[in-house]
Amino acid sequence: MLSEGAVKEINDLTGKYANKRSAVMPALFVVQREYGYVTEEGMREVANILGLRPVQIFEVATFYTMYNKKPVGKYHIQVCTNISCSLLGANHIVDFLSMRLGVKVKETTPDKMFTLSTVECLGSCGTAPMMQINDRYYEDLTKEKIEEILKGLK
Amino acid sequence: MPLITRSKKQEARNKKQEARSKKQEARNKKQEARSKKQEARSKKQEARSKKQEDDPVKSKIMFEPVILKNINASDSYTLTAYLKTGGYQALKKALEMNTDTIIQMVKDSGLRGRGGAGFSTGLKWSFIPKDPTIPKYLCCNADEGEPGTYKDRAIIEKDPHQLLEGIAIGCYAIGASNAYIYIRGEFTLGADRLEDAIREAHSKGYLGNNILGSKFSLNIYVHRGAGAYICGEETALLESLEGRRALPRIKPPFPALVGLFGKPTVINNVETLACIPHIINRGAGWFAAIGPAKSPGPKLFGVSGHVNKPGLYELPMGTPLREIIYTHAGGIKGDRRLKAVIPGGVSAPMLTEKDLDTPMDFDSLAAKGTMLGSGAVVVMDEKTCIVKAALIVHEFFHHESCGKCTPCREGLDWIVKVMRRVEHGEGKERDLDLLLKLCGDIFGRTFCPLGDGAVMALRGAINNFREEFEYHVKHKRCMAGC
Numbered sequence: 001m002l003s004e005g006a007v008k009e010i011n012d013l014t015g016k017y018a019n020k021r022s023a024v025m026p027a028l029f030v031v032q033r034e035y036g037y038v039t040e041e042g043m044r045e046v047a048n049i050l051g052l053r054p055v056q057i058f059e060v061a062t063f064y065t066m067y068n069k070k071p072v073g074k075y076h077i078q079v080c081t082n083i084s085c086s087l088l089g090a091n092h093i094v095d096f097l098s099m100r101l102g103v104k105v106k107e108t109t110p111d112k113m114f115t116l117s118t119v120e121c122l123g124s125c126g127t128a129p130m131m132q133i134n135d136r137y138y139e140d141l142t143k144e145k146i147e148e149i150l151k152g153l154k
Numbered sequence: 155m156p157l158i159t160r161s162k163k164q165e166a167r168n169k170k171q172e173a174r175s176k177k178q179e180a181r182n183k184k185q186e187a188r189s190k191k192q193e194a195r196s197k198k199q200e201a202r203s204k205k206q207e208d209d210p211v212k213s214k215i216m217f218e219p220v221i222l223k224n225i226n227a228s229d230s231y232t233l234t235a236y237l238k239t240g241g242y243q244a245l246k247k248a249l250e251m252n253t254d255t256i257i258q259m260v261k262d263s264g265l266r267g268r269g270g271a272g273f274s275t276g277l278k279w280s281f282i283p284k285d286p287t288i289p290k291y292l293c294c295n296a297d298e299g300e301p302g303t304y305k306d307r308a309i310i311e312k313d314p315h316q317l318l319e320g321i322a323i324g325c326y327a328i329g330a331s332n333a334y335i336y337i338r339g340e341f342t343l344g345a346d347r348l349e350d351a352i353r354e355a356h357s358k359g360y361l362g363n364n365i366l367g368s369k370f371s372l373n374i375y376v377h378r379g380a381g382a383y384i385c386g387e388e389t390a391l392l393e394s395l396e397g398r399r400a401l402p403r404i405k406p407p408f409p410a411l412v413g414l415f416g417k418p419t420v421i422n423n424v425e426t427l428a429c430i431p432h433i434i435n436r437g438a439g440w441f442a443a444i445g446p447a448k449s450p451g452p453k454l455f456g457v458s459g460h461v462n463k464p465g466l467y468e469l470p471m472g473t474p475l476r477e478i479i480y481t482h483a484g485g486i487k488g489d490r491r492l493k494a495v496i497p498g499g500v501s502a503p504m505l506t507e508k509d510l511d512t513p514m515d516f517d518s519l520a521a522k523g524t525m526l527g528s529g530a531v532v533v534m535d536e537k538t539c540i541v542k543a544a545l546i547v548h549e550f551f552h553h554e555s556c557g558k559c560t561p562c563r564e565g566l567d568w569i570v571k572v573m574r575r576v577e578h579g580e581g582k583e584r585d586l587d588l589l590l591k592l593c594g595d596i597f598g599r600t601f602c603p604l605g606d607g608a609v610m611a612l613r614g615a616i617n618n619f620r621e622e623f624e625y626h627v628k629h630k631r632c633m634a635g636c
Contacts, residue, residue, distance in 0.1 A: 017395075019415055021397035021398070022395060022396055023397065024398075025377070026377070028380070029339075059398075059399055060399060064379070065380070065381035066339045066340070066379075066381035082301040083546050083550075084459055084532055086543075087532070087534060088459070088460075120553060121299060121300075121301035121550070123307050125301070125464070126304055126458050126464045126466060127464070136342075
């Protein structure tokens with residue numbers, strides 16, 4: 001169940017738009033925050049609150065990559081492997097993280113702490129290679145820098 | 155061993171020796187020619203840079219940043235900092251002007267959309283119906299996703315009020331009282347900065363009801379995307395804002411008549427809107443005088459890849475590519491030679507060393523068969539495998555195709571499959587022709603430019619570096635030196 005605060009938040013979102021359906025995307029972020037990922041239960045609740053059919057929520061959730069359809073670790077590490085980052089060794093960054101965490105890309109560590117993903121361009125090309133951990137950008141990466149970053153994540 | 159055989163052998167040996175020294179001689183001659191060429195090249199280079207120094211108008215190092223002028227201050231994103239550098243004066247001035255005068259001024263400035271298409275901003279605004287009873291919208295396209303591009307993020311994170319002021323002037327000019335900033339979901343810091351800036355502007359009367367004592371009221375809302383490149387396409391952006399899958403709409407009707415919620419809508423890029431306050435403050439003539447007459451103004455160039463100083467450089471439109479790479483971005487890392495450069499984000503076909511003197515503006519790049527796009531300059535040195543680079547780019551397009559039109563959805567799937575096998579050394583001889591045929595099957599047959607962009611990028615790579623693709627097929631590995 002979504003918390004009372006989350007339900008209110010979703011209701012308030014509709015005030016921003018001429019059409020309630022526009023609130024689907026921000027509402028899905030609320031669901032993701034509450035459940036850790038977009039659960040079917042959460043999506044059905046959004047449909048109820050916004051007066052839409054569940055499929056109208058499912059189709060949006062499955063189109064956009066930032067809605068996690070499966071649980072992810074406490075820290076979701078996403079390494080950019082698009083052109084500018086690749087030119088500066090993004091594949092070594094992915095290999096290093098994979099070795100260091102003991103998981104392959106798209107996998108989560110058994111303790112549910114880290115999920116490793118690769119991702120398309122995140123708009124940080126002048127400071128490549130880069131990765132995003134949850135909401136935060138980490139740029140100009142080196143192996144030493146990654147070691148430091150991982151040490152700080154408990 | 156009989157003596158005669160031995161001497162014959164000796165003869166043969168001598169002949170071989172002779173041939174060898176002849177070869178060496180030829181090699182030496184070639185080397186000499188090469189160093190002569192090298193010398194000529196450096197002389198030319200020297201002459202060129204001298205010419206630049208002599209001519210202060212050409213020397214773009216003298217150019218004072220306009221859009222990025224505030225970003226080095228530590229508190230540049232606050233209202234206090236913005237007001238200190240003359241912030242919101244343009245809005246004040248605009249509110250005392252006639253809306254038609256503002257639109258004419260933007261037209262006269264020659265400002266062309268910085269998102270990539272390069273359409274006249276003033277003209278776009280003028281298409282909006284004047285009927286005051288119809289609600290109108292302005293959407294700011296902040297879904298910066300073209301690989302290599304990171305210019306709008308800098309404006310949003312470091313100087314959000316500049317963008318808000320541009321939006322407010324635009325809304326006043328077209329008669330909109332609601333605006334949306336569609337920002338890509340990953341830019342969390344940017345979205346937070348915008349929300350804070352909107353709150354600040356409201357509290358001081360720069361947004362909200364009766365702005366600065368006028369009859370004009372405006373609300374600006376931030377709408378976060380959720381990871382879909384296609385939302386940078388304006389009609390897909392509108393679909394997404396209406397809470398649906400971001401599938402581009404067929405045009406016409408154009409958004410200027412039937413846009414967001416079915417109402418007349420203007421969609422402008424962040425950098426485009428950031429130019430507006432400066433045009434109002436300093437005049438259309440000032441803007442039009444910067445750079446080439448047909449595509450004027452300051453422009454942000456985001457340089458990435460194999461350069462010594464990657465970064466965002468604000469320069470006059472029309473600055474030569476060579477100057478951007480070698481003067482501003484510090485040249486190629488490790489003094490290597492340049493192999494290829496993408497001039498405007500990955501949809502723009504790549505250029506090579508021979509094109510380095512091309513002025514970076516909409517028309518000059520179009521004449522070279524590529525485009526200015528977002529002004530994202532991706533530099534690749536001589537060690538780069540073009541086949542691998544092209545595969546990375548096309549894995550991206552394949553991933554981001556929204557799936558609405560068959561040619562793009564299926565075509566890019568095939569292109570990526572064929573390119574993977576070429577790159578992995580399993581290519582067949584007919585694969586290059588197959589790739590080009592697939593390009594022809596996609597180009598011009600889709601609702602939106604995503605498929606066209608992918609095709610242009612691939613054709614650019616194959617046309618410039620066909621021998622590398624062929625080498626991959628024949629020898630099942632990268633060409634020597636990559």
